[in-house]
Amino acid sequence: DVKVTQSSRYLVKRTGEKVFLECVQDMDHENMFWYRQDPGLGLRLIYFSYDVKMKEKGDIPEGYSVSREKKERFSLILESASTNQTSMYLCASSDSSGPYEQYFGPGTRLTVT
Amino acid sequence: AQSVSQHNHHVILSEAASLELGCNYSYGGTVNLFWYVQYPGQHLQLLLKYFSGDPLVKGIKGFEAEFIKSKFSFNLRKPSVQWSDTAEYFCAVNVNQGGKLIFGQGTELSVKP
Numbered sequence: 774d775v776k777v778t779q780s781s782r783y784l785v786k787r788t789g790e791k792v793f794l795e796c797v798q799d800m801d802h803e804n805m806f807w808y809r810q811d812p813g814l815g816l817r818l819i820y821f822s823y824d825v826k827m828k829e830k831g832d833i834p835e836g837y838s839v840s841r842e843k844k845e846r847f848s849l850i851l852e853s854a855s856t857n858q859t860s861m862y863l864c865a866s867s868d869s870s871g872p873y874e875q876y877f878g879p880g881t882r883l884t885v886t
Numbered sequence: 887a888q889s890v891s892q893h894n895h896h897v898i899l900s901e902a903a904s905l906e907l908g909c910n911y912s913y914g915g916t917v918n919l920f921w922y923v924q925y926p927g928q929h930l931q932l933l934l935k936y937f938s939g940d941p942l943v944k945g946i947k948g949f950e951a952e953f954i955k956s957k958f959s960f961n962l963r964k965p966s967v968q969w970s971d972t973a974e975y976f977c978a979v980n981v982n983q984g985g986k987l988i989f990g991q992g993t994e995l996s997v998k999p
Binding site: 804806808813814815816817818821823831863865867869871872873874875876877878879880 | 892895918920922928929930931932935937976978980984985986987989990991992
């Protein structure tokens, strides 16, 4: 079974803090993704990575950055957290060959106060 | 830009009622199609997927979906819902064979016992 783990289920941070969200997958997947999930908006892609040290912007990259130094690990960084970044953050991974089914982690609910 | 539309934001049904959740996408080329489910407090998991072959696909827990290419649709169905089907359902499409999925806004299903 594919397993995608995220470092925290719940996180509370203050405005202006630097926040690190970690994601690890154990299936040797090339592709990894970060989404945020907000009610009524579905899943919106923040960043994704097709390979180590590779990253591409998704639909809403502003205010975020990512790091992928090892194949199994994909980190999302909020350089200076703001209250509008309060959300559920989901990490996913998939193989590089089709049909590109993504496997999701349990999510991190981040609250910025 | 490609998009995925789920017409129903919140559906309320009684147990044993039949379910159909709509999903339409905007892309004229080859697609891979997915339905994911998120039970309360749990991570997203795959219900079913279509990438080729029989346009009627069956998934877990008695769900099925039909790909109608001419209508750009991939509606989810279940003949008789149970209280345990209460969850949020997401339709997703892969359009460029590169691993990214485009998600719909989600449909919240509430099943009354």
